[in-house]
Amino acid sequence: YCLEEKTEVKPIENEVLKEKQTNQNENVSITIQSEIHEDEPSTAVGTDDKKISAKNKKKAAAEKKAKGGVDAKTLSLMKEFQKKQEEAKLRALKDEEEKQRLDEEFQKQHEEKTRLDKERREKKKQKEKERIQRKKEEGSYLTKDQKEKLERARIQLEAAGIQVPARNTTQTIPNNKEQTVKKRVLYDDRRKKTQTNAKQVDNVERTTAASRVAKTPIGTEKKLSAKEEENLKDNWEQESEEETINAEEPESPSTENNRNNFQQTSSIPSTTTITNENNESSEGESSDEETSTDESDETSSSTDEDDNDQTTPMERVRRRLKRRHELCESRRSSEVLRAPVICVLGHVDTGKTKILDNLRRTHVQDGEAGGITQQIGATNVPLETLRERTKMCRKLITREGEYIVPGLLIIDTPGHESFKNLRSRGSSLCDLAILVVDLMHGLEQQTLESIKLIMDRKTPFIIALNKIDRLYNWKGDNKKNVELVLQEQGQNTQNEFDKRCNDIIVQFAEQGLNVALYYKNPDPNEFYSMIPTSAHTGDGMGSLISMIIEICQTTLAKRLSYTDELQATVMEVKAIGGLGTTIDVVLVNGHLRVGDTIIVAGQEGPIVTQVRGLLMPEPNRELRVRNQYQNYKTVKAARGIKVAAKDLEKSMAGLPLFVGRKNDETEYFKNEIQNILKTALSSIKLKENGVYVQASTLGSLEALLEFLKTSNIPYSGINIGPVHRKDIIRASTQLERDPQWAVVLAFDVRIEKDAQDHADTVGVKIFQDDIIYHLFDMFVAHRERVKKENQEKFRHLAVFPCKLRVLPQYIFNSRDPIICGVIIEDGIVKLGTPICVPSKEFIELGRIVSIELNHKPLDVARKGSEVCIKIDPVSGEAPKMFGRHFDENDLLMSKISREAIDIVKDHFRDDMQKSDWQLMIELKKIFNVL
Incomplete structure (x- = not known):
């Protein structure tokens, strides 16, 4: 109880001292009585004396009991209680000393930090004063009055028709690029920006104003410098007040929390394993504060370098992130591992x-x-x-x-x-x-x-x-x-x-x-x-x-060593009642906090938003139970978490998640995500004719495209996310080329209602499933169905190549219709094939309407077969006769055309063999088909 309140320590000390004195007095009286009783039997002599001494002992014991004396057992308990009280007192004093030591140590750290901040500000002020003094010596420094005068002169020159470079529109920077300075909302240190802008403006104005400043009289320059020093003094006082306010604001509310966190982390041994999630989150917050202070020190040291740096903003961000990465790598330890x-x-x-x-x-x-x-x-x-x-x-x-x-x-x-x-x-x-x-x-x-x-x-x-x-x-x-x-x-x-x-x-x-x-x-x-x-x-x-x-x-200890550098990937995008659209994230390294600015990939470009909530299920609860999520302010890797934020409806899974600590880092990571997505999509080679593929994530899209590639199915367009009307419009372009490719394969995505309505209107097929193999089977069945429909549609126009020789012993009818036996020397004979005689000036005999073998009708006959064919004459022409217009020495061939060849290529390719294509090429030359 001494550990709970400081005010109870002194009264307890007084009570302990009083009890100690009373116990000592009782002990002295008990020892005196015991000595008296021990001495009495020693003076007695003989048996009578012994009997008397025994009686005296009993009498003394009875008197002692009547007086309420203390026995040995009670005495030992009292001594033990006294010992415990002394130990509690010493423990309370030791805890008080430890607490005072921690307070002093924290106070020293706070004072040291304040001193360093003060030195940094003083150094910055001195640097600014030296810069102004240097400009004065060079004669390029302009006061407010001089700048106004310069502006009036510029306006007059422009009115006279003389072109003068305008102020605050474009500034020449070292890499010879013009950069437009736009007025926008500033969320970081304004003084630094205004100083850098002043530097750039001064560099521009130096060429136009140097002559005018040099011509000003000395007296006026002294007056202006006196006024300027007065303004400078006011500005410095105002800036110092702002700096003190800005420096004190974040520290005042969190000083007590920092002290408590510091005491907790110092008092807990390093070997203790903490299993409670709340303790873990509080530890994460304290570690986050340490990392944030390290980052602030790093960024503050880098700002001085950036002031004098002439590189592009993206290059500065890249260098800063590289330094941060090196710092995190240097802190890695194989004794501190994350969950694999x-x-x-x-x-x-x-x-x-x-x-x-x-x-x-x-x-x-x-x-x-x-x-x-x-x-x-x-x-x-x-x-x-x-x-x-x-x-x-x-x-x-x-x-x-x-x-x-x-x-x-x-x-x-x-x-x-x-x-x-x-x-x-x-x-x-x-x-x-x-x-x-x-x-x-x-x-x-x-x-x-x-x-x-x-x-x-x-x-x-x-x-x-x-x-x-x-x-x-x-x-x-x-x-x-x-x-x-x-x-x-x-x-x-x-x-x-x-x-x-x-x-x-x-x-x-x-x-x-x-x-x-x-x-x-x-x-x-x-x-x-x-x-x-x-x-x-x-x-x-x-x-x-x-x-x-x-x-x-052992083997993976180096890879699994924990680092503060963020490494996270978006696994899935889900809509949850009461939370809106959320993303499931696997946090492998680093930490995430509520309020962090995150950058994720979106269907229409990178999405920048702030974390509103970090959710994880309660321990020992199933995912199916309602209200199973607990809110956390900070989550440390490695974890699977649900992130709630705004504008996540069009976010994409399968790509990394970044956190922008500063405005320029946010822009850098937006470009990084765009480059990752662009590189992944540009590596996918599209074809002119093919299906339109839609998937939920970049990874599942790659898996589906790889499967289609091995299955010899071309793809003409790709997209990630739900199927919209614009996707149907893109897929409908295949209707003009080849309707069998006017298909959208939707893998694990939903289909919007307007997209489905438009697809039904224009005739685009949408196949949706969560399994790649099912999608493939559905598309193959659709393609077979379309193929059969096209074959039935174009069967009367298709002409297959063939060479026939008439068997003179099997002439059953020589004219209208010609019925004779033939041997197929090459190619394939089908019903409806037009027959002509190239050796007799390409006389057209008619079309084959019947094929028989052993009195059994056939649809197809191939090379080497001896069959009987029936040729109907061409309508509108005089029937041709065997023996007059042609005889057994003439070869009969199928009459092909450009249209017939294209139809065979498009719809009957599977019916053709390699020798048939060779014969087709030979007939093209005979009939002069281009």
């Missing part, structure tokens, strides 16, 4: 989702969530759960019993989407991948794609051999290390496991990868570890988590 971002990859139905559920380990029936905090788009596994799950296999971790990793951040999106969607300046945000392989099936198609994806990104990974519970006669035990569980299995089970495991090792070797079981791994740098697991029974999950922690704390 882990993605799960594998083939369909190998147990990816089941493994995630087991890692989360939600005990819904017990009313608890197993200490897991469900986060937006991600699952945060805290340190307590890691310790609980790995207690049976601590020896796998090099630092046995010591965990540096604060937790795990597992992304709850499909593996492909994690890699494609999580883009941060060209690199994946995934730190470690778990490749799930079905022990029963080995490597499958999507597993191979996942391996290629991992190797392209150069992401470290471990292999989970899942479904070991499917082995014959498997006896699971999730309380033990999976190595011991395997040793306890029957011989048949072990033999089956070894056989299937060796087959998978061979399959990995075929892909150029060395793998081994984690307890048989000779060299982790050359062999990837395989951990046998069962997501159903939980066997091997502890070993899997232990291997993840071991890799993170």
Whole structure:
């Protein structure tokens, strides 16, 4: 109770002293009485004396009891109580001294900071005075009256028709560019801007005003200098007052908070692990204040350099960010790690989702969530759960019993989407991948794609051999290390496991990868570890988590070291009732605060807005529960958070999020996002004919385009975000070229009503789905349907190439219609093919209306076949006769034209073979078709 209030210390001290004196007096009286009673029996002699002394003892004890004397037990309790009181007193005094020491230390730091600020301001004032003095000596300094006189002279010269450079419109800067100075709202230090503007104006006016200033009399110059010094003095006093106000305003309300934060951070040992979210947020605020002071010191030191710097604003921002990056990199430590971002990859139905559920380990029936905090788009596994799950296999971790990793951040999106969607300046945000392989099936198609994806990104990974519970006669035990569980299995089970495991090792070797079981791994740098697991029974999950922690704390320690430099990516854009449109962000490094100015990519350009709220779900609550979000003022990496802000309706997912600490940084990051998006979109090569592709994120767009490219489907236009009317207008241009490409493939996006109405009006098809394969199947079915419609529409105009020779022994009718047997020497014969005789001046015989073979009708006959054909004469012409107009020595050929060739190319290409195209080229030369 001495720790709670300072005012109670003195009264308690007095009470302690009084109790101590009374206890001493009682002790003295007790010792005197005991000595008296001890001396009495020693003087007695003989047995009678002993009896008398015994009686005296009893009598003395009775008298002592009647008087209310203290026994030995009570005395010991009193001494113990007295000792505790003394310890409490000493502890209170020690705490008071510690508090005074902290106050003094904080006061010293505050005074030192104030002194440095004062020195900086004095230095700035002295610099300005020297500049003005230097201009006076050069004769280029202009007072207010001189500037007004100069302006009047300029107006008179312009009225006379003489062109004079105007003031405050354009200034010549060292890189020979004209920069227009516009009046706009200033949010930062005005004095610095006005001083720099004054420098530029003076440089412009120096050439025009030097002669006039030189001609002014000395006396007037002295008078003006006296007046100017008076004005200068007033200005300096006013500026110093403004500086003191500006300096005191931010410090006064937060001084007590800073002192409290300082005391808290000083009194808490560095080895203590804080698990409460609120404590973590308060720690984040204090660390943010430290980083903000460091940034302010850095920026204040850089402003002096920027005053004398002649480079462009973007170059200055780039240098400032580079210095900030170097400062953050110098503070990195492998002893302070962030939570690693882990993605799960594998083939369909190998147990990816089941493994995630087991890692989360939600005990819904017990009313608890197993200490897991469900986060937006991600699952945060805290340190307590890691310790609980790995207690049976601590020896796998090099630092046995010591965990540096604060937790795990597992992304709850499909593996492909994690890699494609999580883009941060060209690199994946995934730190470690778990490749799930079905022990029963080995490597499958999507597993191979996942391996290629991992190797392209150069992401470290471990292999989970899942479904070991499917082995014959498997006896699971999730309380033990999976190595011991395997040793306890029957011989048949072990033999089956070894056989299937060796087959998978061979399959990995075929892909150029060395793998081994984690307890048989000779060299982790050359062999990837395989951990046998069962997501159903939980066997091997502890070993899997232990291997993840071991890799993170050894191999990936440098990559996972925490830095204050912001690294965040927008995962998804969602609309939530009561909050409006929000963005789900994975914060990998750095921190975000309410009020920060963020820059994200938008459909119509970069979006600049302020953070209104940072939301994360409550601990031990599911995402489906309403009102599950808690507000935080500051969030420190690595986390999955929901950011609420204005104007996020048209924001795009899959691109980084930036925070602008200053106005010029905001402009710089806007250009940066534009360049990232422009580079990504410009790398996509469009074609004149093709489908129009729309996706929700840049990553999913790239995945869909890659799939279309491998499927030989061209694309003529792309966009990100919902389908609007303008997208339908762009896609409708394909109706004039080829209607089969007048299609919009909408992947995981919504379709606006006006877009759907316009598509129905003009005839553009919209296919919408959340799965790439379904979109592909829908488009292929549409293309087949359009192809059949076009073939039926243009079948009577299509002419296929063929060469026929008449068999004279099979002339059944020589005229109107001609019915004869022929052998197909080359090409393809179809119904409706026009036949002519090139050797007889291209006499046209008519069209084939029937084809028979062994009295069975045919639609198509190919090279080498002997068939009977029926040729109807051309309407309006005299029928041709076999033996008069042609005979068996003449070759019959199909009569082709430019139109017929184009129709075959466009709609009947699949019916043609390579030899048919060669014959088509030969016939083009015969019939002189261009």
